[in-house]
Amino acid sequence: MEPNASTHIRNIGIFAHVDAGKTTTTEQILFHSGRIRSLGSVDAGTSQTDFLEVERSRGISVRAAATRFTWQGVTINLVDTPGHVDFLSEVERSLRVMDGAVLILSAVEGVQAQTEVIWHALRERNIPTLIYVNKLDRIGADPIGTIQQIKRLLSNQAAPVQAPLGIEDRFSGAVSLLVSGISGSETEEAQLYLQQLEETVAEQDESLLVQYLDSGTLPKAELNQLLPELTQRGELFPILFGASNRGIGIEPLMQAMITLLPPPQIVSDGPVSGVVFRIERDAAMGRIAYVRLYSGVIRNRDSVRNETQQIEEKITQIRKIDGQKAEDVGLLAAGDIAAVCGWTQARIGDIIGSAEFVPGETRMAVPLLTVQVRWSNEAEYPAVVAALHELADEDPLLDLQWLQEQRELHLKVMGPIQIEVLTHVLNNRYGLKAEFDQPSVIYKETPAQSGEGFIAYTMPKPCWAILRFHIEPGERGSGITFSSVVRSERLLDRYQNEVARSVPEALQQGLFGWEVTDIKVTLVEGEHHVWHTHPLDFAVATPMGIMDGLSRIGVKLLEPMLSFRLSAPEETGGKLMNELILMRGEFDTPVVRQERMEIEGIIPVATSLEFPARFGSLTKGRGALATFFAGYRECPPDVKAERVRRGVNPLDQSKYILAVRNALSSS
Structure with a gap:
């Protein structure tokens, strides 16, 4: 069975570092497509895709939100993903079911820490990607500098397909480089952008390179034909420009989404084959499983096999969900995404039907911290246990450990913002006041x-x-x-x-x-x-x-490590290097570029928990710090870390045998 393309559908993820304008861009897309009648605002807490109370109050996305709209006869399933590193697991799960991606950068901040993490994951899966440079109307916007950063830190195969018209308060939009005769006062600057595009395209093909070197240009017809092919093969990454808060650049971006990003490859006559990529709860419908189907068709009232759990469950309703609106559509066909009600056992990552056509997972998120949960009064203990079981269903990486004998609850987390959000959710969704101990590092x-x-x-x-x-x-x-x-x-x-x-x-x-x-x-x-x-x-x-x-x-302790790259004013370099040495950091010889010092190296997680906050004050807010998980490595001999054992130690054999036998006979 050969996969064929379902040309009227696109499954696209929107990714970015926190505060690059991702949710605002999604909101504008929905408005321009006619899907919503009035624009919401992240700052006012009224955006469509930030529907958890914590997202509205904090102005950040913590959950991937699926929405859909139609543009020029094409239905687009759009997934707005969180930008904060603490919610990387949401990004990871969304990546699995996307056919294309829009990566948003700020024209002021450029390539940031999370941008790189997402970029590596997109490349690992070879997902065709558009790069949208936002906030060109902001003071300090630098489109040329941002392109140079993209080429240096992300890919040399990225190239502009537009030239911005003015910057900062003079920014009025962008002109396409794919139309003949770029006119107006911006011609000279537009030629610079066109040259970058032509050089990047020519480098992908030997005959084109010869043609470009001979004539110094490439025909527009050739560029227009090649662009979708190169983008969909992951050999070119088109760069577009805009200012989403003012709605500038949105429609060209939507046009690029349907013309440059690929339709889903589907097997229409194959067996049912899909994956659950997120779980939600609805007051009326109970557990809702978001499913991407790669092959076959499922309908209301069908009994469908959950291959992962080796069970069969009946569908009560199939919904297409737009932000907070939902409609019962009764059917989900290959290539599409929908919310399935009635599967009470479904978990994230479950394979539905056959695993044959489902792509593998990408592992980016590795929780490196563990926290113990405390409840305010004993009467709430059972409710806290039930609530955390539910939340661990929605995010399996929380890896809830419930020590019944010791009456203890432990979670694995990515960082402090995630702990804050969990506190919020327990309070708002369940009415529970829980507290979390200081996080400690997960050793091995x-x-x-x-x-x-x-x-x-x-x-x-x-x-x-x-x-x-x-x-x-x-x-x-x-x-x-x-x-x-x-x-x-x-x-x-x-x-x-x-x-x-x-x-x-x-x-x-x-x-x-x-x-x-x-x-x-x-x-x-x-x-x-x-x-x-x-x-x-x-x-x-x-x-x-x-x-x-x-x-x-005997055993050796292993500790988690972070690789880091930092850039800071040259005069703060000495202090920073002292800090890094105190944290047991190892780094290469610093590089000085335009009065700024850049340092790359590795540091232990255990010694650097407070470093991002200290880094801000050491550099007076003028530094940039990017960190990535770099695996585990052996601790120095003087590092000691022990955690309380759960249950009886098997080394105490007689006590252990007794405990296990009692547990086996009573279960």
Whole structure:
């Protein structure tokens, strides 16, 4: 079955660094398309796509919002994503279901930290991308400087397809470089932009390059024909200009969205194949699953298989949602996006029907901090547990850990703004007053050397499980690797499967209570008993064997690292370098450009939690700091970090066996 294009649909994500004007641009697009009659405002808290109370009060987007409009006979599903790094998981989930993207930059601030993170993710998925340079009416707008930054930090294959008419308070719009005869007083400047476009296009094709070098120009007809092809192949990134708060540049951007970005590739006669990319709750309809369908058709009252969870659930209603409005459309066809009601078990990332046509995931968001939740009075404890379970359904990266015996709740978070938003949501949606402890860094453990772990679980009867593991360090970033060299006549396959299933669970807490990673575990010996063995014996024995091994060979702590790039006035460089050294930072020789110092390097998360705030005051607000997660690496020997263990330690074997057996018999 060959995929074919559904030409009347576009699935487009709008991405940007916080405050580049993303929600305002979405609002203007909806207004210009006739989808809404009056413009909302982010500052006034009346925009269509910021519909959570916290978004309205803070003026930031924290959830990806799906909306749709029609422009020149093409239906566009538009997803406005959050710009703040703390909500990167929302961006990540939206990326999976987009066929095209609009990346918004401010003409004043240029390429910012989050812009780069998103750009790398877009390139990893090879999503065709338009770059929209906004805020050309602002004091300090620098379109030429912004293009140079884009080419230096994002891609040399980015090129303007418009030339701005004036800047700052003289900005009146942009003229297309694709029409013949650019006229007016701006001609000379427009020629500079045209030259950039022609050079970038010519570099993509040898015969074009020869033609360009011979005549010094490229025919407009040739440019118009090549532009959509190059953009859709991800070989060219058109740059457009505007001032969204004044509605300037919006219609040319909408035109570019339908002419330059690709339609979805669909398999119309294939099996149902789709993915759930976000979960919402509705007071009347309950859980709502947003689904992108790649193949087949689903209808109201259909029973559809959830491949991930191996269950079947019935659809009660299929809705097309525009911001806060919804209509029951009864059907979702391949290539399109809709909200499905009635799936009470659906979770983010679930594959619907066949997985055959669903693209893989992009991992950008890695929560590096953990927080404990506190509730204001004991009567609210069950409600807080239920609310956090619901929120973890909507954002699986929160990875809620509920320690029932200790009555503790722990969440993984990206940063302080996310904690603030969670406090807000618990209060506004659930009426709960909860507080969060100071966040602490998530460390990991890894074997210090190679060695063996052994367990003979033969008492108290009836039980029999003997296991010997070879444990060794794995490469950094390799996670957990398990294999077995035991023949199935020595240890039946079903028992070996139980061991394989139990190893990752056993490694969730190492000697210091952190997850153990970058480890190779090989089962080298195993024995069961014909009468006394029960399959669960191996689930009980595996953690004891693994912990026995780790206690013999020891573990090393790993800490999360950030790579950083900063730019600051030259006179503050000395102070900044001292700060970086105190934080155990490592950096290259600073580069001085136009009285500004640029430094690149890596710093531990643990020592730099307060650095962004200090950086602002050290540079008197004139510095720019970009940080990216750079993986885990070994801590220096003097760093000690331990967390309280959940449950009984398998090293205390008799107590552990008793605790696990009680849990198994009561469940």
